[in-house]
Amino acid sequence: MKVLFDARYIRVDFHDGISRYSAELAAALSQLTPVTFLIHDERQRESLPEGADCLKIHAPTSAKEPWTARVLNRYKPDAVFSPMQTMGAAGRRFGLILTLHDTIYYRHRTPPRDLAWPIRLGWRLFHLSYWPQRLTLNAADVVATVSETSKREFERVRLTKRPIVVIPNAPKLVENQKSGASVAASGPTNLIYMGSFMPYKNVETLIRGMAFLPDHTLHLLSRISPARRAELAALVPLDARVVFHEGVTDEEYERLLRDNAVLVTASKDEGYGLPLAEALTQGVPVVASDLPIFHEVAAGGALYFETTNPGDFALKVRELGDPAVLAEVIARGTEHSKMFSWDRSARILLETLEAVARGSA
Numbered sequence: 001m002k003v004l005f006d007a008r009y010i011r012v013d014f015h016d017g018i019s020r021y022s023a024e025l026a027a028a029l030s031q032l033t034p035v036t037f038l039i040h041d042e043r044q045r046e047s048l049p050e051g052a053d054c055l056k057i058h059a060p061t062s063a064k065e066p067w068t069a070r071v072l073n074r075y076k077p078d079a080v081f082s083p084m085q086t087m088g089a090a091g092r093r094f095g096l097i098l099t100l101h102d103t104i105y106y107r108h109r110t111p112p113r114d115l116a117w118p119i120r121l122g123w124r125l126f127h128l129s130y131w132p133q134r135l136t137l138n139a140a141d142v143v144a145t146v147s148e149t150s151k152r153e154f155e156r157v158r159l160t161k162r163p164i165v166v167i168p169n170a171p172k173l174v175e176n177q178k179s180g181a182s183v184a185a186s187g188p189t190n191l192i193y194m195g196s197f198m199p200y201k202n203v204e205t206l207i208r209g210m211a212f213l214p215d216h217t218l219h220l221l222s223r224i225s226p227a228r229r230a231e232l233a234a235l236v237p238l239d240a241r242v243v244f245h246e247g248v249t250d251e252e253y254e255r256l257l258r259d260n261a262v263l264v265t266a267s268k269d270e271g272y273g274l275p276l277a278e279a280l281t282q283g284v285p286v287v288a289s290d291l292p293i294f295h296e297v298a299a300g301g302a303l304y305f306e307t308t309n310p311g312d313f314a315l316k317v318r319e320l321g322d323p324a325v326l327a328e329v330i331a332r333g334t335e336h337s338k339m340f341s342w343d344r345s346a347r348i349l350l351e352t353l354e355a356v357a358r359g360s361a
Contacts, residue, residue, distance in 0.1 A: 001357050003035050004072060004094075006082035008060045012043040014247075017274060018101070021146070021169055022083045023047040028346035033353075036077075060086055061119060069096075078357040081144075081349060089139035095356025097349075098140040099167075100133070102150045102271025103157070108200045130157055138162060141356040144349075146272050149293040167348050170340040171278040172250070181258040181283045183330065187321030188262040188285065191218045194253065194275040195265060197228050202289070204235055205266040205310050211237035212314035218264075219256060223247040257282050262320060265289060268307055273297045280337035285329045287316045297340075301333020 007026055011019040029035055030049045037052050039045065040059040045052065057071055058064040064071070069092035072080060079095040080087075089096055105127050126132050137143045137160035145151050146169045154164055191213075195201055203220065210218050220243065224232075229244055236242045248256070257263065263279035263286045276286050276298045286302035288294045294302060303316040303325075320326045 001033070001078045001354065002076065003029075003033060003353055004055070004075070004077045004080040005029060005035050005037050006060075006080065006084070006087060007037040007044055007048060007054075008040045008057075009083055010039075010044045010047045012041055012046075015047075017169075017272070018083060019047075020172070020274070021101075024170065024172060024342045025083065025167070025345060025349065026052075028342035029349055031343075032346055032350050036075075038072075060084065061116070066090065069094075079353040081353060085133070085136050085140075085143075095353070095359065096140045097142045097144050097165075097352055097356060098137060099144040099146075100137060100150075100154070100159070101146050103153050103159070104200075104269055104271050106130070107269055108198070110198065130159060133159060141359075142352055144352070147293060147296055149296050150271065165348065165352050167345050167352075168340055169272045169274050169277065170342045170345055171274065171281040171337070182260055183283070183285070183326065184260050185323045185326070187318070187326055188260050189216050190256065190259055190261040191216055191264045191287075191317065192221065192256055192261045192279075192284075193219065193264055194221045194278075195267070196222060197224050197232065200268045202266040202268045202307065203232060205289075205308055205313055206264055207232060207235045207240075207242060208237065209266075209310035209313040209317075210240035210242060212311060213317060214239055214241075216317065217241040217243060219243050219245060221245045221248045221253060221256070254282070257284050262287055262317060264313075264317070265294075266305075266307060266313060267291065270294065276302065277337060277340055280333040281340075283330055283334055285320055285326065285333060287313065287320070298333060299336040301329060301336050303329065 005026055007022055009018045010022050027049050037048055037054045039054050039056055066088035068088040073093050077094045081097045083099045085098040085100045140162055143160045143162045143164050144167045148166055151164050151166055197203055261284055263275055263284055266289045270293050273294050279286050280301045286298050288302045288304055289307040290304040303319055305312040305316045
């Protein structure tokens with residue numbers, strides 16, 4: 001079976017969610033079956049397995065993208081997987097799996113700011129209605145997504161006629177994760193937020209909640225624009241400890257997670273919540289807004305608060321000061337995290353690739 005894996009969404013500066021999903025799933029799948037990876041930039045090889053077989057084609061933002069299937073036909077693949085849904089499928093002569101991670105941009109239509117303005121405009125227009133997405137997804141044999149929550153939402157809005165398979169996101173494996181994080185019996189005092197600062201992420205609630213947590217420090221890890229930082233800094237309560245890290249490496253992120261920490265998020269909407277899964281794998285408790293997707297990802301490894309209530313957020317953080325509560329949350333989270341691994345996700349993907357190659361999906 002000849003498999004093509006679309007690795008063109010791997011970033012060459014730093015990973016975002018799609019980029020990391022692509023790189024981790026690519027590495028795991030290559031351990032199970034021979035794979036040829038589609039790239040558009042030679043630097044993407046650095047995030048792929050050593051010696052990976054790569055095929056260089058146009059970028060996914062190219063005007064050629066609607067005709068990608070015609071380009072790939074000449075290489076005679078049996079099955080193609082893309083971690084996104086934008087690959088042109090017209091005229092294809094191979095099995096195709098397209099991926100839609102979530103429907104969050106139908107509720108929050110602001111596109112990624114690093115895209116060119118014509119693409120940003122097209123993004124907004126595309127998400128005004130479900131019908132363009134339906135046409136795109138129905139051109140595949142199977143639609144993949146990353147969570148049962150997303151699958152249920154796709155089914156609720158009748159987003160596709162194709163079978164939907166869940167190929168879960170998973171935390172990145174680290175060598176020393178089994179040793180567990182350092183969390184004081186009196187409860188964690190470092191509050192770790194990893195994520196963007198878009199309005200629906202609701203970081204404002206975390207910051208306002210620090211008024212009730214003077215003995216804690218909120219660490220905001222991700223890169224942030226000067227204007228957005230000024231907006232949030234103006235909300236920091238008097239005497240509260242809030243640190244803007246302006247971006248961290250994977251090593252720094254792991255170190256902060258393992259230093260008497262709790263992973264926190266107040267997001268109003270989410271497609272998955274990978275930082276929660278990463279925290280659980282490290283034996284780190286989570287305090288999160290009460291969203292269905294967070295219950296799927298974290299289950300009993302988190303305490304949940306009313307999304308826009310800073311006082312309730314602070315109350316849940318303080319509950320972790322009870323040694324019995326802390327121990328139970330960490331134990332439940334550690335057990336639940338075993339459900340998610342890139343090997344398991346890659347095996348689901350391989351089974352689906354084999355099915356579409358046979359035409360039996």
